[in-house]
Amino acid sequence: MSATPSIMSLHLGYRLWIAEMNFDINVLRIFNDYLEELSSRKDEPEVNARIGYFEQRFPVLRKEIDDLRNEMHLLKMKLASYAREKKPLDYKTYLTDNHTNIAERYREFRKNFNQAKKEFEEFETKWLK
Numbered sequence: 001m002s003a004t005p006s007i008m009s010l011h012l013g014y015r016l017w018i019a020e021m022n023f024d025i026n027v028l029r030i031f032n033d034y035l036e037e038l039s040s041r042k043d044e045p046e047v048n049a050r051i052g053y054f055e056q057r058f059p060v061l062r063k064e065i066d067d068l069r070n071e072m073h074l075l076k077m078k079l080a081s082y083a084r085e086k087k088p089l090d091y092k093t094y095l096t097d098n099h100t101n102i103a104e105r106y107r108e109f110r111k112n113f114n115q116a117k118k119e120f121e122e123f124e125t126k127w128l129k
Contacts, residue, residue: 007079014076021065028058031120050123064109
């Protein structure tokens with residue numbers, strides 16, 4: 001049996017991830033502004049195809065953010081309740097609350113978001129100059 005993280009450790013981890021995703025929302029908003037700028041200045045098929053690609057990808061990322069943030073917020077509140085009640089977070093409760101799954105989903109989201117950000121930055125560098 002693996003060690004179970006403390007309530008405070010999990011709580012702080014969720015706070016950090018939620019803050020990072022709030023930042024990611026702002027990045028997506030700015031990227032959408034760039035897409036608007038590009039679509040008004042470029043009338044090339046390659047540019048329009050990439051714009052369409054990002055216009056489809058960004059809402060998917062935003063939905064992932066919203067879903068993860070909501071689930072993390074609920075778990076964060078549940079952890080606060082455990083702390084208030086001085087209820088220990090044992091391994092069974094840890095598994096039941098699905099903390100491992102949420103962490104895996106966050107890592108997968110982070111990987112996807114970083115890849116999309118890299119792709120967009122390369123696109124923006126090439127076409128918005």
